[in-house]
Amino acid sequence: MGALVSKEHMQKVKGYVKIAVTEGGTVHCGEGVDEDPELPEKHKQGYFMKPTVVTGLGDKTRCMQEEIFGPVVCITPFDTEEEVIERANDVKYGLSASVWSSDVGRTHRVSQKLHAGTVWANCWFIRDLNMPFGGMKSSGLGREGAKNSMEFYTEEKVICIKTD
Secondary structure, three states, X not given: OEEOOOHHHHHHHHHHHHHHHHOOOEXXXXXXXXXXXXXXXXXXXXXXXXXXXXXXXXXXXXXXXOOOOOOEEEEOOOOOHHHHHHHHHOOOEEOEEEEOOOOHHHHHHHHHHOOOOEEEEXXXXXXXOOOOEXXXXXXXXXXXXXXXXXXXXXXXXXXXXXXX
């Protein structure tokens, strides 16, 4: 289950699944396909959504171009490294990406060429709070985490005084 921060957030993410379907996508599991699980009583007032897998979307569809920020993954096939790098970078966002491969050389090559602030290899969202975190392009400026946070959250002030 994916926990979401509010009713509005949950409605927004579920709305993306509906958009995916209208844009020609196929939902394989999750929202709209699987039954809602029975939640423990203490969680029934929360906002949860089943992890959802979508395929069949074109590169220019909203779900492939926008940041959904929920438990939804859109999967699309590719033929070459060059093709998938070009397609992945052809969005205005760049918060994070993941590369899945048993070839360490390929993992390094592709990761270096992706326009994303963080690239996870063979995992997702494993993060030490001492690692810098932040996006590229329209996904934000600067980094947070470790020494980067001190600079990010510091508001410097200069005071000049003439003493004569």
